[in-house]
Amino acid sequence: MKTLSGLAVNPALPARLMLRMLQPEVAADALPYLAWRADLPEQVVETFIGHHDAKVRGCFAENPHVPAGTRSRLARDPALHVRWALAAGPQWGRFQPRSTPLTEDAYDLLAHDPSIEVRCELAQNWHTPAPALIVLAVDPEPDVRRAGCSGWGRLPAHIRVALSHDADPSVRWAAGLKGYREHPGLLEEILASDDVTQVLGEAPLPRPLAESYARSDDATHRHKVAGNPYLDRDLVEELSTDRDPGVRLVVSLRPELTEAQRAAIDYDPDVYRVHVPLPWIRDRFADASAMEHFGESAHVVLRRSVACNPDLPLDLVERLARDDDHAVRLLLAEHHQDAPADLLLRVVLDDAGYSEAELTGRPHFPTVGLARFADSPHPHERRLVVLDSQTSADVIERLSHDEARSVRIAMARDPRLPVTRMLALLKDADLQIASAAAANPALPVQVMAQLVQSVVEPCMP
Numbered sequence: 001m002k003t004l005s006g007l008a009v010n011p012a013l014p015a016r017l018m019l020r021m022l023q024p025e026v027a028a029d030a031l032p033y034l035a036w037r038a039d040l041p042e043q044v045v046e047t048f049i050g051h052h053d054a055k056v057r058g059c060f061a062e063n064p065h066v067p068a069g070t071r072s073r074l075a076r077d078p079a080l081h082v083r084w085a086l087a088a089g090p091q092w093g094r095f096q097p098r099s100t101p102l103t104e105d106a107y108d109l110l111a112h113d114p115s116i117e118v119r120c121e122l123a124q125n126w127h128t129p130a131p132a133l134i135v136l137a138v139d140p141e142p143d144v145r146r147a148g149c150s151g152w153g154r155l156p157a158h159i160r161v162a163l164s165h166d167a168d169p170s171v172r173w174a175a176g177l178k179g180y181r182e183h184p185g186l187l188e189e190i191l192a193s194d195d196v197t198q199v200l201g202e203a204p205l206p207r208p209l210a211e212s213y214a215r216s217d218d219a220t221h222r223h224k225v226a227g228n229p230y231l232d233r234d235l236v237e238e239l240s241t242d243r244d245p246g247v248r249l250v251v252s253l254r255p256e257l258t259e260a261q262r263a264a265i266d267y268d269p270d271v272y273r274v275h276v277p278l279p280w281i282r283d284r285f286a287d288a289s290a291m292e293h294f295g296e297s298a299h300v301v302l303r304r305s306v307a308c309n310p311d312l313p314l315d316l317v318e319r320l321a322r323d324d325d326h327a328v329r330l331l332l333a334e335h336h337q338d339a340p341a342d343l344l345l346r347v348v349l350d351d352a353g354y355s356e357a358e359l360t361g362r363p364h365f366p367t368v369g370l371a372r373f374a375d376s377p378h379p380h381e382r383r384l385v386v387l388d389s390q391t392s393a394d395v396i397e398r399l400s401h402d403e404a405r406s407v408r409i410a411m412a413r414d415p416r417l418p419v420t421r422m423l424a425l426l427k428d429a430d431l432q433i434a435s436a437a438a439a440n441p442a443l444p445v446q447v448m449a450q451l452v453q454s455v456v457e458p459c460m461p
Contacts, residue, residue: 002431003451006438008033014445015041020452022047022056035059036090045070054079061085072106080115087113087122107132116141123147130154142168152178200224210235219244226250229280240264245271253301255280262299269300276331277305285309291316300325307331326350333359341366351380360387371395379404386414397421408433415442423447 007013008021008030018041021034035048035056040063048060049070058081060066061074074086086102087110102110110122111132122128123136124147137148137159148155149163149171163175164186176186177198187203190196196205200213201224213225214235225231226239227250240251245268252267253274277285281302284290295306295316306312307320307328320332321343333339333347334355344365352359359365370388373381374395382399383406385391393416400411400421411417412425413436425437426447437443438451 002029003426003434003438004030004455005033006435007448007451009037010439010441010443010448011039012441012443012445013448015044017445017448017452018044019047022051031056032059036063036065038065040066049073054082058082058085062088062090064090068101068103068106072103075102075106075109080118083110083113083115083118084121086110087118087125089125089127101127101129104129104131108135111135116143119144120147124150126151130156134159137163142166142171146171146174149174149178197221197224201227202229204230207232214239219247222247223250227254229255241266249274249301252299253278259298262297274301276301277308278302281305282308285311288313295320300328303328304331308335310335310337312336321346330355337362338364348384349381356380360384374399379407383407383410386410391416393418400425405430405433409436412436413440415440417442419444426451 004021007017018034021030022044036059040048045060045066048056051057051060054077057074057077057079061071061077061082062085063071071086074082077083077086086106107122107129108131110118112135113119113122119136119139119141120143122132123144128136128151130151133148133151133154134156136144137151137155139145139148145163145166145168152160152175155163160175160179163171164179164183166172166175172186172189173193176190180187180190180199180203184204187199190199190203191206191209196209199205200221205213205225205228210225210228210231213221214231215238216222222239222242222244223246226236226242226247231239236251236254239247242248242251245266248265249267249269249271252262252265278301281290281294282305284294291306291309291312294302295312296319297303303320303323303325304327306316307323308331312320317332317336318340320328321340323329323332326347329343329350330347330352333343333352339362341364344359344362348356348359348365365387367387367389370384371391374385374391376382379402382402382404385395385399396411396414396416397418399407400417402408402411408425408430409432412422412433417425417440419442422437422440422443426434428434428437438448
């Protein structure tokens, strides 16, 4: 029942109803929402940990909000799925908080877990500390040792050497991909193989090999090699006039080019989605003069990359906040927790997409006066009126009938919505709207109880 998913996140949901919802056979859709709450009462936490159903315990293992000692109790869980979930850690959305690490004892238990799957997941978790990584890097199973290469930078030198000379070729391959920069000899085995595509964009390539890919009929090969920092200048010049616009864009983003050289390339910055920040700009985040220089570049992708730096000086933040490019302004707002209030409002009014909820939730987001958007022709502006404490209940009720679904959903969650309208929305054919109404903290507790009872009772023996 979709409304239970909304009810599961309702801040006014009593603990006794949470406990009744802990029946996966009747509330499977709602379970993850309840399990991830940051405000779970102690008795609910204990019920999650001691629940008879491994699915329930597994959901709770991914809760990033509970203390390390609490989640770590699941390291001895009899169900492989639960221990795997604990080792893997929460699957993060863009703006979700990082999970608390586990205890040392829990990491040690998981590093010696009888399941290869659990040990592999732990090896790839960025939270896993060096002592546990060392155990995993010398694991008797090659799959685990190969996964352990993920934490290459946190492993001591003698362990990295051992992995580089591992008896298993797949482990040596993984170690070579991570370690060839410090030990160039490791690159030889990779270059001698039939698959060098993983290093095309970053490793020093023999001239014949570089030529073969730079002049390949396959645009994906040219695309990969176009950003290789070791590529000879003549090949860079060839690729700067490539027939494929994506290849030309990659060339235009090379770090050694001057502004004039970038401008001479016929590139479209939005021909495809470029991941920002560019690695070579990210590596220079601490260089104030570099940030100043690239923050004024005519190439918008460079400015977008600079905007991702959370430690920019105030004067550069203010300049980028006035940038003509919406993506620059949005990235700046997303990556700066203290972004100016006027910038936050502007990017939201310009349509911040999936970032809107995070940005409007900032303590300094300017909410005063948002009631003026009640009659805006733009739905993403009309739904902002719920953020203004001066918006009247009458306006909230009127907008709960809005033609735009997103506006109706926003109003359904607002506690100023009259209860009669709230109850009507609970029965809405649109399940997302019904779920939003169920999440409304002004929903009477007796109605919450009825929602739970309507699902639980038919399923009881």
